[in-house]
Amino acid sequence: MTESASTTGQAVEPAEWIDLPDIAERLEIPVTRVHQLIRDRNLLAVRRDGILRVPVELIATPSVRKHLPGVLTLLHDAGYNDEEALRWLYTADDSLPGTPAEGLSGSRATEVKRRAQALGF
Template identity: 75%
Template sequence: MTDSVPSAAPGSADASLGQIEWVTLPDVAERLDVSISKVHQMIRDRELLAVRREGVRRVPAELVANRTVLKHLPGILTLLHDAGYNDEEALRWLYQPDDTLPGTPAAALGGDRAREVKRRAQALGF
């Protein structure tokens, strides 16, 4: 099941987060064909990003497209964590609109701009 859960008030700096399609952890497990325990482990290992929305941990649907986690996502999450970003901040960074990428860094991870997204995430640590 995919939900669109508002994340911020219209007009706020985080209004772009309101456009994210969300999936619950049990739905992620089903999409990836793994146990819910494995999904929790992936979140702890920063292979996947989950945040609370309306009291339920959810994952942006596009991060688990095509029955797999986006290829470069674990590396990006590690870079962001090393730069001091928590999960909410990492989510905001991934979904910040960027005119030099195709939409957002999260959208660019699924295409040929993934290296550029990695370079930008690396630069945050300096």
């Protein structure tokens, strides 16, 4: 997958990861529901050190980040797999500023969604 022309930074790993049982505890849901969130592309999980993990900042108690499911759907529709979606979410973009993952939690969420949507064209 090629990166957007406006991408100006390097992809960085999330600062902190959380595993699925800890997500279930934090969100007060069964771990099977966490698996369902991942299957439904409402939450992004990738293997790190052989364990399925989620970047902590994608979780917003009591749920996942509000705009994350829509962005993940747009990235999937554009042909991104989970690792590529993670890379896109964590690649700094000076015009945003910051990373799309950071933008999901603030007033830039609409712009992040717009950019994810543009990847499909």
